[in-house]
Amino acid sequence: MIKNMQVLLANRPEGWVKESDFNIVENDAPTPSPGEILIENHWLSLDPYMRGRMNATKSYAAAVEIGDVMVGGTVGKVIASQNPKFKEGDHVVGSTGWQLYALSAGDGLNKVDPNVVPLSAYLGVCGMPGATAWIGLLEHCSPKAGETVLVSAATGAVGSVVGQLAKMQGCRAVGIAGGPKKCDYAVTQLGFDACVDYKAGNLLDDLKAACPDGVDCYFENVGGEVMDNALSVLNPFSRVALCGLISGYNETEPYGQKMIRSLLVNRVNLRGFIVFDRLDLYAKAISQLVRWVSEGKIRYHETVAEGLRDAPRAFIGMLKGENLGKQVVKLT
Amino acid sequence: MIKNMQVLLANRPEGWVKESDFNIVENDAPTPSPGEILIENHWLSLDPYMRGRMNATKSYAAAVEIGDVMVGGTVGKVIASQNPKFKEGDHVVGSTGWQLYALSAGDGLNKVDPNVVPLSAYLGVCGMPGATAWIGLLEHCSPKAGETVLVSAATGAVGSVVGQLAKMQGCRAVGIAGGPKKCDYAVTQLGFDACVDYKAGNLLDDLKAACPDGVDCYFENVGGEVMDNALSVLNPFSRVALCGLISGYNETEPYGQKMIRSLLVNRVNLRGFIVFDRLDLYAKAISQLVRWVSEGKIRYHETVAEGLRDAPRAFIGMLKGENLGKQVVKLT
Numbered sequence: 016m017i018k019n020m021q022v023l024l025a026n027r028p029e030g031w032v033k034e035s036d037f038n039i040v041e042n043d044a045p046t047p048s049p050g051e052i053l054i055e056n057h058w059l060s061l062d063p064y065m066r067g068r069m070n071a072t073k074s075y076a077a078a079v080e081i082g083d084v085m086v087g088g089t090v091g092k093v094i095a096s097q098n099p100k101f102k103e104g105d106h107v108v109g110s111t112g113w114q115l116y117a118l119s120a121g122d123g124l125n126k127v128d129p130n131v132v133p134l135s136a137y138l139g140v141c142g143m144p145g146a147t148a149w150i151g152l153l154e155h156c157s158p159k160a161g162e163t164v165l166v167s168a169a170t171g172a173v174g175s176v177v178g179q180l181a182k183m184q185g186c187r188a189v190g191i192a193g194g195p196k197k198c199d200y201a202v203t204q205l206g207f208d209a210c211v212d213y214k215a216g217n218l219l220d221d222l223k224a225a226c227p228d229g230v231d232c233y234f235e236n237v238g239g240e241v242m243d244n245a246l247s248v249l250n251p252f253s254r255v256a257l258c259g260l261i262s263g264y265n266e267t268e269p270y271g272q273k274m275i276r277s278l279l280v281n282r283v284n285l286r287g288f289i290v291f292d293r294l295d296l297y298a299k300a301i302s303q304l305v306r307w308v309s310e311g312k313i314r315y316h317e318t319v320a321e322g323l324r325d326a327p328r329a330f331i332g333m334l335k336g337e338n339l340g341k342q343v344v345k346l347t
Numbered sequence: 348m349i350k351n352m353q354v355l356l357a358n359r360p361e362g363w364v365k366e367s368d369f370n371i372v373e374n375d376a377p378t379p380s381p382g383e384i385l386i387e388n389h390w391l392s393l394d395p396y397m398r399g400r401m402n403a404t405k406s407y408a409a410a411v412e413i414g415d416v417m418v419g420g421t422v423g424k425v426i427a428s429q430n431p432k433f434k435e436g437d438h439v440v441g442s443t444g445w446q447l448y449a450l451s452a453g454d455g456l457n458k459v460d461p462n463v464v465p466l467s468a469y470l471g472v473c474g475m476p477g478a479t480a481w482i483g484l485l486e487h488c489s490p491k492a493g494e495t496v497l498v499s500a501a502t503g504a505v506g507s508v509v510g511q512l513a514k515m516q517g518c519r520a521v522g523i524a525g526g527p528k529k530c531d532y533a534v535t536q537l538g539f540d541a542c543v544d545y546k547a548g549n550l551l552d553d554l555k556a557a558c559p560d561g562v563d564c565y566f567e568n569v570g571g572e573v574m575d576n577a578l579s580v581l582n583p584f585s586r587v588a589l590c591g592l593i594s595g596y597n598e599t600e601p602y603g604q605k606m607i608r609s610l611l612v613n614r615v616n617l618r619g620f621i622v623f624d625r626l627d628l629y630a631k632a633i634s635q636l637v638r639w640v641s642e643g644k645i646r647y648h649e650t651v652a653e654g655l656r657d658a659p660r661a662f663i664g665m666l667k668g669e670n671l672g673k674q675v676v677k678l679t
C-alpha cells in the first residue's frame with residue numbers, strides 16, 4: 016500500500032499564521048474508482064492567496080474547513096488511471112492540495128510536458144502566477160511602449176513576470192522589493208530598469224527618482240504603505256491592477272489607505288482581479304509563457320523547500336518575503 | 348459706467364475654509380474689445396471642486412492664484428458684443444467666475460434657452476453636475492436593469508441626478524445622505540427606493556438593510572467612513588465611479604481607507620473621473636437631461652443664496668452639507 020502524507024488545516028490563525036496551525040498526517044493513499052486517477056505529486060506551490068483560505072471570512076473562494084487538506088497547486092505524475100482521458104505516466108498540473116498523492120476525476124487538471132520546461136515551472140512562471148501577471152498587466156493595465164510600469168513584490172512569482180512582460184512591451188519596468196539582494200536580482204537578472212528597496216526608508220523619494228516620468232501602470236501585490244507611496248507617483252489616466260495585498264494578510268486590523276485622493280485627481284482606473292475570472296485568456300497566457308521561458312526570453316528563480324513536512328515553515332517564510340522568486344516544495 | 352463686484356481668493360485656507368479667505372471687491376465692469384463680449388451673470392454655481400482650487404497643491408486643474416477671481420460656473424446674458432457669434436440678449440452658460448460681470452472671448456461658452464428650463468438649471472441638473480452624474484453612472488458604472496445603484500451625497504446636485512438616472516435604467520436606487528429631511532426628500536420627491544442617513548449611527552447595518560442584494564454600482568461623492576461602509580456592501584464585479592471625496596476636502600490629514608481589501612476580493616473596477624475628460628459625451632448628456640427635466644422626468648431642487656456677497660457663506664455651508672439639492676447664488 017502506498018503511504019500518503021497530507022497537511023491539514025488545524026486552526027484558523029489569528030494574525031500571523033504559525034506552524035501549529037497545520038497538522039501533518041500519514042495514511043494510506045486512496046485507490047481510484049472508475050473515472051478517477053491517482054496522482055503522485057512531485058511539486059507543491061506555495062502562494063499568498065492560501066493565507067486567505069485559512070480564514071472563515073468570505074473571500075472569492077470558499078475557506079478551507081478545519082481538518083481539510085490545505086488547498087494548493089501541484090504538479091505530478093499519473094500513477095494509476097481509471098479515466099480514459101489520462102494514462103499512467105502523464106504529467107498533470109492542477110490544484111490537488113498539500114499532499115503526496117491525490118485522487119482526481121480530472122476536473123481542472125491540465126497535462127504538461129516536462130521536456131519543454133521543468134515540471135516545477137508549471138506552478139510558477141508557466142502556471143497560475145505567470146498567468147496572473149500576464150492577465151493583470153496586459154489585459155487590465157494595457158501598457159503602451161514608453162510608459163512606466165511599477166510592480167510591488169517585484170521578485171516574487173508574479174512580480175518577476177510582470178516586469179519582464181513590461182520590458183517586452185517596450186515599457187520602463189520598475190520594481191519594489193525588500194532588501195538589496197532582491198533589488199539587485201531584479202535589475203541584473205530580470206532586466207528591470209530600476210528596483211526600489213522599500214526597506215531602505217526613503218520609498219517615496221526613491222520611487223520618484225526611479226520613475227522620473229511618473230507611473231502609468233501599477234501592479235499591486237502588497238498594499239499598505241507600499242501602496243500609498245506608489246499611488247503618490249501615479250500619472251493622470253494611469254491604471255492599477257490590484258492583484259494582492261500581502262502586507263495585510265496576517266494583520267488583524269486593516270491598514271488605512273491614505274492616498275485615495277490620487278485615484279480621483281489622476282482619474283485612475285483601478286481593477287481588483289483574480290486570474291480565474293479570465294479563463295478565456297488563461298490558456299493563451301500559459302502557452303505564450305511556456306514558449307518565452309523555453310526560448311529563454313523570460314527568466315525565473317525558485318526557492319525550493321525539501322519535502323512536504325517543510326511546507327508550513329516555507330509558507331510562513333514566503334508570507335514574510337524570505338523567498339526569492341517562486342516558492343515551491345519538492346515532494347519527491 | 349457699470350459697477351462690477353468680484354469675489355477674490357484672499358488666502359489659501361488650511362483646513363476648513365473661512366469667509367475671511369475671500370475678498371469682495373467692487374470696480375468698473377470692463378468694456379469688450381473686438382472679439383469679446385460682456386456678460387451680466389444672473390446665477391453663480393457653488394460646487395465642491397472649488398475647494399480644491401483654493402489649494403496650491405496639484406490637482407487636475409490649476410489652482411486659483413491669490414488675488415484672482417474665484418473660479419465658478421455662471422449663467423447670464425450678453426449685454427455687449429464685439430463677437431459675431433454672440434448677440435446682445437443671448438443667454439450663455441460657462442465658467443466666468445464669482446463676479447457680476449465677465450468679459451469673454453466666447454471660449455467654453457454655450458448658448459442656452461431660458462424658455463426650455465429655468466436659467467439656473469443650466470448650472471445644476473442640466474449643467475456640469477448633471478453631466479457628471481450622467482457620465483459617471485451611465486458610462487463608468489454601466490448599470491443593468493435589476494442591479495442596485497448606491498450613491499453618496501444623494502440629495503446633492505450630482506447625487507440627486509444619479510439616483511433618478513438609476514431608476515430610469517430599471518435599477519434599485521439607494522442613497523446615502525445626512526439627516527432625515529434629506530433622506531425623506533430622496534425617497535418621496537426623487538423616487539429613490541431607499542435612503543440611508545449616515546448621521547443615524549448605524550450606517551453599515553442600515554446599508555445592508557437598504558441593499559438586500561448588495562451593491563453593483565457605487566457612485567462616490569464623499570469618501571471617508573461613508574466610503575468604507577459602502578465598500579463593505581459591494582458585490583463581486585461591482586463598479587465604483589469615484590467622483591468626489593468631499594468629506595476630506597477641508598481636512599489637513601487624509602482619512603485612512605480601510606476597506607481596500609473589498610476592491611480585491613470582489614474584483615471591483617473603480618474609476619476616478621472628472622466630467623471634462625469626456626467632452627465627447629458632454630453635449631449628449633446635457634441635451635438628454637434638458638429634455639428629461641423639461642418633460643418632468645427628472646426633478647431637482649435648489650438652495651438659493653441671495654446676492655454675490657452671500658457666496659462665501661453659502662459655499663462654506665455647501666461644503667458642510669447644509670444645502671438641499673443644487674447650491675446656487677442669485678446675482679440679479
